[in-house]
Amino acid sequence: MNKTSVIIRFAVLGALWVALVVMILLYSRPITLYTAFVIVASAIIIFVPMYKKYVKKKP
Numbered sequence: 451m452n453k454t455s456v457i458i459r460f461a462v463l464g465a466l467w468v469a470l471v472v473m474i475l476l477y478s479r480p481i482t483l484y485t486a487f488v489i490v491a492s493a494i495i496i497f498v499p500m501y502k503k504y505v506k507k508k509p
Contacts, residue, residue: 456504460497467496 471489478485 459504460500463496463500467493 470492474485474489475481
């Protein structure tokens, strides 16, 4: 894989994730522990598999 394509993938998914988090924060009043859990869980679901596949060095 080309390093540039990996950066673009992370940037596109990161921008989409940030936009969705902003929407959650704007329309979810009051902000609760459940809201924070959803945001953290979604980040883990999206970014950890990509990190493992594209960034982490395989032995």
